[in-house]
Amino acid sequence: MKIRVADLCALRFYATPEHDCSYLPDRQARTLFVDPRADIDRNLYSQLSELGFRRSGGHIYRPHCEQCQACISVRVPVAEFNPSKTQRRIENRNADLIVRAVPCQLTHEYYALYERYINQRHADGDMYPPSPDQFFNFLVEGTVDSCFYEFRNQEGTLLAVAVSDILEQGMSALYTFYDPDMEWRSLGVYAVIWQIRQTARSGKEWLYLGYWVEDCRKMNYKIRYRPLEMLINSEWRRLSPEASTD
Template identity: 40%
Template sequence: MRHTLPIAPQFYVTAPQPCPYLDGRMERKLFTALQGEQSERLNDTLSKQGFRRSQNVLYRPSCAECSACLSARIRVADFEPTRTQRRTMKRNADLRRNATSPWATEDQYALFRRYLDSRHADGGMADMDVFEFAAMIEETPIRTRVVEYSRPAEPGEQGRPLTAVCLTDVLDDGLSMVYSFYDPDRLHQSLGTWVILDHIQIAREAGLPFVYLGYWVPGSRKMGYKAQFSALEIYKGGRWHPIGDPNSHESTLHPLSVDPIAEQVARIQLPDGLSGR
């Protein structure tokens, strides 16, 4: 018997597990497979509704009693760097950018391991081996790039050492920064901020209106840096809003603060021809 992929995406929910951002809370995700000829259209459409890609899956938080995680993006045309960010741009002016196809290398994995061991040794990716890393980079059904940044060699070094890397999806309305990592011995260079600033420049040159940063979580120190970028929008209540005062957003923790899964799925807008309705 011949089997074909379903026309309408099927949505599922993960089992609860400890939240990586807020202590004492449990995380749950709503997700769907990203596969078939319509992968790019589905990714473009759901990214505008707070979803993120991880390999061949699109997901967004759907916790039972918490709605703290808010998808964030920068309006490129309205972005103005702060004085501190301008200093970061000047400090990293000698970095060379190389955007290439999504192919994992030994240099990338070595930098990735140093980054995790130094910055996220107790995180969910801490045990990722080279094969899992390659899957993270290479398993993508959409238009994806690996953006590498290298610095000038110091005495005794050869070539231009790899300093930062970002796995980046190209959407119809912007760049989505899937995952980035950098040299943990160069914290003074603010490389995480620099990579975002450079992606804003790439998007501006390409005429793309947004840079998607993933999730901003009020009350999470890990995610607080995203609120430092001007022209930041958050996806809340089914639409995008300017973030305004970051301190005005409270993490909601209440059984009635999150709609049932069936209602959430019913409100998801799908590309024409994929709704199954």
């Protein structure tokens, strides 16, 4: 993805004051936001993604901490994806699911699944307690070229929703929520694998997975998708194949 400096120089950026870090206890964080009034099209958003920015609702941001570099942007080069034995089993286990792309929207069905997911899996996190307004502001508002991927069983029951942004060079996996009672399916893992496959099917190069934080247990899953590239000192670098996935 070619970065056009003139495009980026035309943008305004704003840094937040320090606030409690969402990933590491006892640390303070700062965030750099793109001016929410800016007109961001797919190409410009794609360039920002290449520089480590990510979207949450109507906000495009990246970490901006002066004393900490723990949040590292990661992406999977999809043409080279080499699933582990466990990932292959999960992919085969969910081969019966039907996946459909739909517009990002707030419906009773989506929200009911989201509410169950947050209440049972993330009651200790920033997303708790869930609300329809939170769902809309987080997953519907501010979409650029985005969609919900529905995962349904053969009976038509909604089991998972993966929220994705479509980029020039790939896709950005923003968030997935799923039926918390279907542990045997490992739906969160499958949603990532499916998006890797979908990115490859569309002829694009990378699936962006957001930020990996080594000392944050909830972020450890991202390092299990190989090969993996990390944005370090403004350069995308391939993670060593020998690096631990535990």
